[in-house]
Amino acid sequence: MGMEDISLGVPRQILESLPESEDDAAADMQSAVAAWENRLNRFIEEATTDQEAASRVVDVLERFEDRQEEYDEFVAELRAWGQSPIYAIGWRNLYADLIAQIHEHEEISALIDRERNARLVEDGIRLEDTE
Numbered sequence: 001m002g003m004e005d006i007s008l009g010v011p012r013q014i015l016e017s018l019p020e021s022e023d024d025a026a027a028d029m030q031s032a033v034a035a036w037e038n039r040l041n042r043f044i045e046e047a048t049t050d051q052e053a054a055s056r057v058v059d060v061l062e063r064f065e066d067r068q069e070e071y072d073e074f075v076a077e078l079r080a081w082g083q084s085p086i087y088a089i090g091w092r093n094l095y096a097d098l099i100a101q102i103h104e105h106e107e108i109s110a111l112i113d114r115e116r117n118a119r120l121v122e123d124g125i126r127l128e129d130t131e
Helices: 012-017 023-046 050-080 086-103 106-130
Strands: none
Touching: 012 023, 012 086, 023 050, 023 086, 050 086, 050 106, 086 106
């Protein structure tokens, strides 16, 4: 595949939002992002078509969206229990930022949009079959 590599990073503002005494959280985020970047680029490299690459990237995006929602729910739960939600907020914001970073790659963004539209049509057809 001739598609460009995706580069991801942890935004400085997210790292700065973490308590200074917790370098482990920042290191965890940075190593997780590096692993996701490697995985995404491997998916793109191993894909035999643009559609296959886009499909795998959309799978990752959907996972990021799910994780973002989970952390958002943790924020409310932690606050309800009187706990600090700072780490849940950091991870939630990280997932949101990673989604945006992937979409900033124009070449893959157009393919992502096409793949998502195809999935919507496919899901709609399957729904019609169950009625």
